[in-house]
Amino acid sequence: MSSGEDLQKAIAQARCGDTLLLHSGTSYVGAFEFPAKGCDDTHWITVRTDGDLPKEGTRTSPCYAGVASLKGRPPFACSNPKKEMATVVVPPRRSIKVADHYRFMGLEITRAASGGIVYDLVNAQNGTKIIFDRAWMHGTAEDETTRAVAFPGATYIAAIDSYFSDLHCVARTGSCTDSQTLWAGTGPVAGGTYKIVNNYLESAGEGVLFGGGGGSATPTDIEIRRNYFYKPPSWNRRDPNFIGITYIVKNNLEFKNAARALVEGNVLENSWGGFTQMGFQLLLTPKNQNSRCPECVVHDITVRYCVLRHSGSGVQLANTPDGALHGVSRGMSHVSIHDLIIDDIDANRYAGNGFTFQISNDDSPLQDLTIDHVTVPHSERMLFVVGGPTGGNPMSNITISNSILDVGAYEAISTGARGAQNCAYRQRFPRDIFDSCWKPYRFTNNVLIRPHGAWPSGNFSAGDVKRIGFAAVQNDSVLDFRLKGDSPYRRKGEGQTDLGADAAKIAEEIAGATE
Numbered sequence: 264m265s266s267g268e269d270l271q272k273a274i275a276q277a278r279c280g281d282t283l284l285l286h287s288g289t290s291y292v293g294a295f296e297f298p299a300k301g302c303d304d305t306h307w308i309t310v311r312t313d314g315d316l317p318k319e320g321t322r323t324s325p326c327y328a329g330v331a332s333l334k335g336r337p338p339f340a341c342s343n344p345k346k347e348m349a350t351v352v353v354p355p356r357r358s359i360k361v362a363d364h365y366r367f368m369g370l371e372i373t374r375a376a377s378g379g380i381v382y383d384l385v386n387a388q389n390g391t392k393i394i395f396d397r398a399w400m401h402g403t404a405e406d407e408t409t410r411a412v413a414f415p416g417a418t419y420i421a422a423i424d425s426y427f428s429d430l431h432c433v434a435r436t437g438s439c440t441d442s443q444t445l446w447a448g449t450g451p452v453a454g455g456t457y458k459i460v461n462n463y464l465e466s467a468g469e470g471v472l473f474g475g476g477g478g479s480a481t482p483t484d485i486e487i488r489r490n491y492f493y494k495p496p497s498w499n500r501r502d503p504n505f506i507g508i509t510y511i512v513k514n515n516l517e518f519k520n521a522a523r524a525l526v527e528g529n530v531l532e533n534s535w536g537g538f539t540q541m542g543f544q545l546l547l548t549p550k551n552q553n554s555r556c557p558e559c560v561v562h563d564i565t566v567r568y569c570v571l572r573h574s575g576s577g578v579q580l581a582n583t584p585d586g587a588l589h590g591v592s593r594g595m596s597h598v599s600i601h602d603l604i605i606d607d608i609d610a611n612r613y614a615g616n617g618f619t620f621q622i623s624n625d626d627s628p629l630q631d632l633t634i635d636h637v638t639v640p641h642s643e644r645m646l647f648v649v650g651g652p653t654g655g656n657p658m659s660n661i662t663i664s665n666s667i668l669d670v671g672a673y674e675a676i677s678t679g680a681r682g683a684q685n686c687a688y689r690q691r692f693p694r695d696i697f698d699s700c701w702k703p704y705r706f707t708n709n710v711l712i713r714p715h716g717a718w719p720s721g722n723f724s725a726g727d728v729k730r731i732g733f734a735a736v737q738n739d740s741v742l743d744f745r746l747k748g749d750s751p752y753r754r755k756g757e758g759q760t761d762l763g764a765d766a767a768k769i770a771e772e773i774a775g776a777t778e
Contacts, residue, residue, distance in 0.1 A: 279306035285349030287314030294357035302364035311368035314347030323397040335495040355379035358386040389416040402429040407439040416452030431467035431510040448473035453480035467510035474519025477555030485524035494533040517546040528772030534574040535613035542575020542615030560593035568772035575615015582627040594627035617644030628656040638763040642671035650678030661704040665756040667763035669712040692717035
C-alpha cells in the first residue's frame, strides 16, 4: 500500500486474522475507519509496519521513526536512527476510529501540522480488544492536540511499550483546555479491562485521566505499570529554557471515576501549577462533573513502588465540590498507598502550593485510606492539608504509618473551605486536626522530621534529614533513599521492617521505566 486511499480499501477488504503491512518511511494520510468485522479472540486484524521493531516487551522510541532525540525530553537509546515505522497522519479536526479486534504495531500516528485542533488521534469509544504496541503517537510542537487515544466505554484496551508526546492545549477557555495521552471513564458504559504498561507518557494536562465528564458507570480493572510520566521542563514559564508557548498544565495521573486499579512501578516527573491546579502529581478525586456524574466513584485503588519528583504539590485525595459545578459523588474508599518516594516539592519553582498530601472530603464519604511506608525527605510548606464538613460523612478509617515524613514549615493546616463548618476550623496542631476530622484513625510509627507542634503519640522525631541515616545525603538532598545499617530507623517499622519506602524494591520495580 502506498497511499491513504489504498489503506482504507485494504481495511475494508481485510478479514479476521489478516495482517496489513504498511511500508516503513511511507505516510498514509486520512481519518481512517477500522470497523467491526465480527472477529474472535484468535483472529485479530494486525496493522503494522514492514520495518524492524524492538523486540516484544521493549519500549519503542522516535528513534524507529528516524529521530535521534527530542529537544527537552529525556534521552532515549538511539545509536542508529532509521525510519522503520510507517506513518499515519490524521487531518485537522478528524480522528482515526477503531471498533474491535485490532492490533497496531510499530506505527507512528500523528497529525497534520498547522491546521487547527485535533481532538483525538484515535477514537476507540465503546470499542473492544484494541492494542497499541510499540507505537509513537504524538502531536506537533505548536498545534493543539487534545489526546492520543480516547476510549470511554471501551473494553480490553492495551497501550504497551509505546511513546506518547506533544499532547497539549493552550486555551484557558474554548475547545482545547485539557489534554491527555490516554482518557476514559465517562459515559453510560463502564468499560475495562485496561493495560497501560511500559510507556513514555507526555501530556501537558493529565498523562492519564479516568473521568472528567458526564457518566453513569465506572471503569474497572485498570493496570498502570512501569510507565514514565513526564512533562518537559521547557514547557514551564519559570524554567530558563522555556519555549515561549504556555500550555495548560495540570497533573500526571488522575482518577475521577475508576475502580480496581493497580498503579505500580511508575515514575511521575515534573508538574507545576499556574492554571486550574497547583502542580499535584497524583490525584484521586471522585467528582460529579458538572452534575452529570452522580455515580462517579474512586475505590479499590493500590498505588505502590512509585517515585514522584519535581512538582509544586504531591498527592491529592479529595472529594471537592465547587459550588454549582460539582455535586455530590459516591466518594472514595479502600485506597492503599505504600512504598512511595515523594521528592522535591517546591512551591516557588513549580508554581504550586507546597502541599505534600491533601486529604479532604465534602458530603461524599472518604473512608478506608492507608498510607504506609512512604518517604518524604523534604516537605517545603506543609505535610498535610485536611478539611471536611463538621457533619455528614466524616473521613473514617484513616491509617498513616511506618513512614519518613518531613513536616514542612506549617506541618498540617485546614483546607479553609466551609469556614466554621470545616472540621479543621481553628484547630492549631496536627493532632487536633486529625482528632477532629478523622474518626477513627491511626497515625503511628512514623518518623517526623523537624516537628514543632503536637502530633499523635507513638511516633519518632528527627531534627533534620541527615539524622535519618539515608545511604547518601548531600546538602540535605537525598541521593540514595535506602537506610544505612546504623540508621536508628532500621527495623523500627511494624513487623520489624525499615521505616520509609522500600527503596531497593522501588528501584527493582521502576528499572528501565525512564529509559
